[in-house]
Amino acid sequence: MSESVYLAAFILLAAVATFATRVIPFLFFERHTEHPLIQHLGRYLPAAVMAMLATVFLQQSADWQGKFPGLDALIPGLLVVAVHLWRRNTLLSIAAGTATYMALLQSGILGG
Amino acid sequence: MSRSVFRLTLPILFGYIPLGTAFGVLFSTQLDYPWWVAPLTGLVIYAGAGQILAVSLLASHAGLLEVFVAMFVLNSRHLFYGLSLLGRFRGAGWRKAYLIFGLTDETYSLLTSRPQNADRKTEQEIDFRITALNQCYWIVGCALGALLADNLRFDTSGIEFALVALFIVLTIEQFKALGDSFPIWTGAAAAAIAIVFLEPAHQLIGAIVIVTGVLLIQYRKLRSEVAGEGV
Numbered sequence: 001m002s003e004s005v006y007l008a009a010f011i012l013l014a015a016v017a018t019f020a021t022r023v024i025p026f027l028f029f030e031r032h033t034e035h036p037l038i039q040h041l042g043r044y045l046p047a048a049v050m051a052m053l054a055t056v057f058l059q060q061s062a063d064w065q066g067k068f069p070g071l072d073a074l075i076p077g078l079l080v081v082a083v084h085l086w087r088r089n090t091l092l093s094i095a096a097g098t099a100t101y102m103a104l105l106q107s108g109i110l111g112g
Numbered sequence: 113m114s115r116s117v118f119r120l121t122l123p124i125l126f127g128y129i130p131l132g133t134a135f136g137v138l139f140s141t142q143l144d145y146p147w148w149v150a151p152l153t154g155l156v157i158y159a160g161a162g163q164i165l166a167v168s169l170l171a172s173h174a175g176l177l178e179v180f181v182a183m184f185v186l187n188s189r190h191l192f193y194g195l196s197l198l199g200r201f202r203g204a205g206w207r208k209a210y211l212i213f214g215l216t217d218e219t220y221s222l223l224t225s226r227p228q229n230a231d232r233k234t235e236q237e238i239d240f241r242i243t244a245l246n247q248c249y250w251i252v253g254c255a256l257g258a259l260l261a262d263n264l265r266f267d268t269s270g271i272e273f274a275l276v277a278l279f280i281v282l283t284i285e286q287f288k289a290l291g292d293s294f295p296i297w298t299g300a301a302a303a304a305i306a307i308v309f310l311e312p313a314h315q316l317i318g319a320i321v322i323v324t325g326v327l328l329i330q331y332r333k334l335r336s337e338v339a340g341e342g343v
Contacts, residue, residue, distance in 0.1 A: 007149070007170070009176055010166070010170060010176065010179055011149075011152070011153055011156060011157065012156075013176055013179050013180045013183070014153075014157045014162065014163075014166050014179060014180075014183045015156045015157045016180070017179075017181075017183035017184040017187065018157050018158070018159045018162055018183055018184075018187050019212075019213055020184060021184060021187040021188055021190040021191050022187075022191075022193070022194060022212050022215045023212050023213075024191055025192075025193075025194030025198065026194055026198065026208075026212055029194075029195060029198070036331075036335070037331055038192075040330075040334070041192070041331075042191075042192035042195060043290070044290075044292075044294070044298075044327050044330070045188065045189065045192070045295070045323070045324075045327060046188075046189035046192065046286055047283070047286035047290050047292075047296055048295035048296070048299035048302070048323045048326075049185065049186070049188060049189065049320070050279055050282045050283040050286050050299065051283045051286075051295065051296040051298070051299030051300045051303070052299035052300065052302055052303045052319045052320065053165075053186065053299075053316075054276065054279035054280045054282075054299075054300075055299065055300045055303035055304060055307075056303045056306070056315050056319060057168075057275055057276045057279060058276050058279075059303070059307050060312065061272070061273055073276070076273060076276075076277070077276065077277075077280060080277045080280045080281065081280060084280070084281050084284050090127070090131075090278075090281050091127075091130050091134075093277060093280075093281050094134070094274055094277040094278055097273060097276070097277035097280070098270070098273045098277055101270050102268075102269065102270035102271060102273070104270075105269060105270040106267055106269060
């Protein structure tokens with residue numbers, strides 16, 4: 001598959017998957033909004049998915065072979081939590097964590 | 113009407129332009145595609161966290177099935193936004209498809225929190241304009257970031273941590289809205305199990321299966337407790 005075909009297929013699939021999550025309730029659940037299972041999943045699933053994604057990607061961005069395994073991702077990750085609990089400003093929290101991760105990585109301070 | 117609609121969307125303007133710009137910068141520094149692909153994804157995919165995840169999937173040249181599953185799972189929270197808007201979009205005609213397409217986290221929270229006092233047709237027209245304005249801000253942000261990044265001259269390695277940071281922030285926001293840490297621990301533990309036992313390519317799918325299973329067990333347990341009390 002050529003690069004541009006892959007990119008086009010990728011964008012199309014991503015768009016269809018995203019639209020599917022938005023349109024499915026309107027197609028299939030017009031009559032089931034009060035079902036307790038739907039209400040239960042609606043209440044708990046989003047939080048669980050976010051925590052799951054945060055954990056998986058935090059682990060994948062860490063260097064587990066260095067002098068201090070995992071610290072290069074854990075420090076900026078904890079900083080995001082702290083800054084967000086302090087100011088509750090999404091962009092500020094993301095910028096603080098990302099800048100710290102970049103600084104640790106580029107300076108090689110943790111023995112990269 | 114237009115001025116008051118614009119004013120309603122101002123918080124989204126200030127959120128989407130910088131976040132869209134961040135996406136655009138990430139897109140252009142991580143990938144070798146022309147700058148206009150970034151705003152194109154904002155036009156046809158239109159999902160903040162989804163597009164940022166897409167950058168890392170594109171960078172690792174992920175398989176197309178994995179792309180579909182990952183995007184669907186990440187956006188699965190949207191399934192539940194629609195449920196609360198079924199009645200509101202009823203009878204919106206040709207606008208309905210776009211109202212549903214544009215149902216991002218921010219648009220959802222704006223639509224569901226604004227006061228409504230006109231007739232349904234007018235309210236749907238207002239909802240439609242809000243949705244369209246929000247998407248315009250997002251696309252402009254994506255384009256700005258991609259153009260900016262092409263003209264930047266500094267070391268951007270490590271910028272992909274923005275995705276991790278975004279998920280951490282969203283987790284905290286979910287916890288604050290819910291006031292219950294059970295799903296947070298479930299999600300984190302499911303991820304840990306998947307990380308230990310599965311290869312990176314299957315971790316996301318494995319973790320979502322565990323999460324869904326635990327939530328179903330919890331549901332049955334809660335139901336039997338309620339039934340027990342009823343006797």
